[in-house]
Amino acid sequence: MAAPSSRTQRVRVRRKRLAFGAVAAMMSTALVACGGGSDSTVLTWYINPDAGGQDAVADKCSTDEYTIETQVLPQDASQQRIQLARRLAAEDTGIDLMSIDPPYTAEFANAGYLAPIPQDLATKLEEQSFDGATEAATWDGELVAAPFWSNTQVLWYRKSFVDKIGMDMDQPVTWEQIIDAAAENGGEVAVQANKYEGYSVWINALISGAGGNIVENAEEGVDATINLDSEAAQEAARVIEMLAGSEAAPADLSVSNEGTAGATFGSDQGSFMVNWTYIFFNYDETAPEVAEDIGYTRYPRTVEGEESRPPYGGIGLGVSAYSNNVDAAMEAVECLTSPESQGINAELTGNMPASPAGYDYPAIQEAYPADLLELFQQSVDDAAPRSVTPYWSDISSGILSTWHSPAGVDEDTPQQSATFVENVLQGEALL
Numbered sequence: 001m002a003a004p005s006s007r008t009q010r011v012r013v014r015r016k017r018l019a020f021g022a023v024a025a026m027m028s029t030a031l032v033a034c035g036g037g038s039d040s041t042v043l044t045w046y047i048n049p050d051a052g053g054q055d056a057v058a059d060k061c062s063t064d065e066y067t068i069e070t071q072v073l074p075q076d077a078s079q080q081r082i083q084l085a086r087r088l089a090a091e092d093t094g095i096d097l098m099s100i101d102p103p104y105t106a107e108f109a110n111a112g113y114l115a116p117i118p119q120d121l122a123t124k125l126e127e128q129s130f131d132g133a134t135e136a137a138t139w140d141g142e143l144v145a146a147p148f149w150s151n152t153q154v155l156w157y158r159k160s161f162v163d164k165i166g167m168d169m170d171q172p173v174t175w176e177q178i179i180d181a182a183a184e185n186g187g188e189v190a191v192q193a194n195k196y197e198g199y200s201v202w203i204n205a206l207i208s209g210a211g212g213n214i215v216e217n218a219e220e221g222v223d224a225t226i227n228l229d230s231e232a233a234q235e236a237a238r239v240i241e242m243l244a245g246s247e248a249a250p251a252d253l254s255v256s257n258e259g260t261a262g263a264t265f266g267s268d269q270g271s272f273m274v275n276w277t278y279i280f281f282n283y284d285e286t287a288p289e290v291a292e293d294i295g296y297t298r299y300p301r302t303v304e305g306e307e308s309r310p311p312y313g314g315i316g317l318g319v320s321a322y323s324n325n326v327d328a329a330m331e332a333v334e335c336l337t338s339p340e341s342q343g344i345n346a347e348l349t350g351n352m353p354a355s356p357a358g359y360d361y362p363a364i365q366e367a368y369p370a371d372l373l374e375l376f377q378q379s380v381d382d383a384a385p386r387s388v389t390p391y392w393s394d395i396s397s398g399i400l401s402t403w404h405s406p407a408g409v410d411e412d413t414p415q416q417s418a419t420f421v422e423n424v425l426q427g428e429a430l431l
Contacts, residue, residue: 041066041325043332045097046084048315049075053345054099060344061335066328068097068336077101077197081393088113088320096323097332099315100145102136102385103197103392106218108318109144110390115319115326117143121334128339130377133354136385137316140219145316146337147354149345152299152379153205153274153311159295161187161271172308174301175206175239178272182248187271189248190261193240195404198257200386200396201311202274203403206236208309208384209302215387215395222425224389228399229418235302237403237413244406254405266290274299276313277376278350280368296372299379312383314354352376397431398424 040063047054047070058068073080081104087095088108100108108114117125122143126134133147155173162169165185182189192198204214212232216225227233243249248271250256250264258275265273266287273279283291299310317336319329335341342353343361353359359373386392398421403409423429 040064041328043068043096043325043329044071044094045069045099045332046071046073046095047099048073048077048080048101050345050349050351053347053349053351056344056348057336057341060341061332066325066332068332073099077103078393081107084108085111085113088322091322093320093322093324095320096325096329097336098318098320099148100318101197102312102314102316102388103396105137105145105316105318106139106388107390107393109139109142113318113321114144115321115323115330117146117319117333118330121146121330124334125337128355128357130354130356130380132312132380132383132385133314133316136312136314136388139388139390145318146333148315148317148337149342149349149351150354150380151276151278151313151351152376152383153201153276153313154375154379155297155300156265156273156275156279157295157297158187158265158270158272158290158293160293161185162295169295169297172298172301174304176242176304178300179239179243179246179248182271183246185271186269187248188250188264188267188269189243189271190250190256190264190273190275191243191253192257192261192274193253193404193406194255194257195400196257197396199404200399201313203236203240203399204386205299205309205311205384206239206302207232209299209306210235211303211306213384213387214399215389218387218389221389222391224391224425226395226418226421226425228421229415232302233414233417234411237409237411239302240403240406240409241411244409249406254407276350277352280372281350296375298375307382309382309384310379312380312385315351352380391425394424394431395421401431 043066045068049072055070058070062068073083084098125146129147130150133150137143137145137147167181179189192202210232212227212230214227218224252260261273261275262282266283299308301308317333319326323329339355339357342358343364346352347363402417402420403413
């Protein structure tokens with residue numbers, strides 16, 4: 001019998017830790033249920049769905065003075081925003097802490113929904129976090145959310161596929177190159193192109209990778225400059241049109257999301273995929289042969305000769321301005337976003353830390369190859385966050401209305417999109 005691969009050994013270690021964490025969490029829950037801490041304050045944290053990382057750090061950061069309890073938000077990021085916004089607009093005191101997707105941070109802060117972060121805590125958070133994480137959590141010159149985890153996308157590829165065609169993945173690759181390689185050799189390129197926020201993420205990364213940005217002068221609100229009718233946007237449309245019209249396009253391209261992209265990549269046609277960091281362990285249980293065949297490199301370039309700008313995702317923690325326990329919640333935030341807590345969350349969920357120190361967490365160092373951790377960090381450093389504006393929800397919806405489906409994207413799409421989004425912001429068009 002052959003010795004287990006280094007990846008298999010890492011996976012076994014990770015599984016043991018996950019099992020131990022689950023048992024510990026159940027024991028902790030049982031102890032709380034049996035009494036103890038009944039006189040302490042309860043801080044309610046609204047979290048996005050995950051594999052138990054937020055519950056684990058909530059348990060870790062609970063004290064004799066307060067217990068942190070979690071409530072799970074919907075799976076879809078837009079629905080998370082809607083649920084939180086409705087309750088905050090009603091000044092609901094039932095929310096103390098919340099996990100906020102970066103595109104909606106400015107909206108919540110601008111509306112006055114977030115309690116100000118004390119300066120000493122803000123300074124500590126800024127000093128420990130990646131620059132991109134701080135940028136995504138800042139509005140009007142102030143840090144308004146605490147960076148918790150910072151996700152990014154890389155280009156995942158099947159080693160057997162690129163070996164078969166002799167493609168050098170040690171050199172930067174463009175979208176055109178991977179689309180052509182897949183189309184000419186029976187492969188498919190997996191992306192996120194359903195009519196949802198993941199498609200806006202792809203479009204934003206393509207535009208940023210061509211040297212552009214979607215919004216300028218975000219502080220001008222509805223009068224901000226919308227740069228969708230630009231040379232960079234034309235390059236983004238060219239890539240989408242190229243994939244949609246090629247043999248490399250999956251049959252489900254127009255409804256593809258992170259999960260379906262993972263399925264395409266794991267199929268016989270799997271060749272290339274852009275997806276988030278957690279995908280590295282996605283096939284360990286269901287398709288170990290695929291897990292052993294995964295390669296990785298930097299996100300593809302939109303144009304030859306210009307560095308790519310990988311997508312930025314993640315979660316920041318906000319404290320509700322309407323909480324009856326703001327001081328305690330701020331104290332909890334400091335613990336929840338510590339590098340150790342970020343490491344625990346990353347180990348359980350695959351969502352990487354928002355701080356370089358979080359990557360030093362031993363279990364992460366043991367579970368992931370060193371070059372992959374380096375790629376994740378470099379990609380976060382060079383990532384392109386979606387524009388920090390209170391109107392991102394409207395802007396994103398306007399983009400989706402004009403760029404979906406991918407099969408309909410052409411050279412006229414950027415100009416049509418720019419006009420429509422501007423009209424939406426000025427109240428002259430409805431989404």
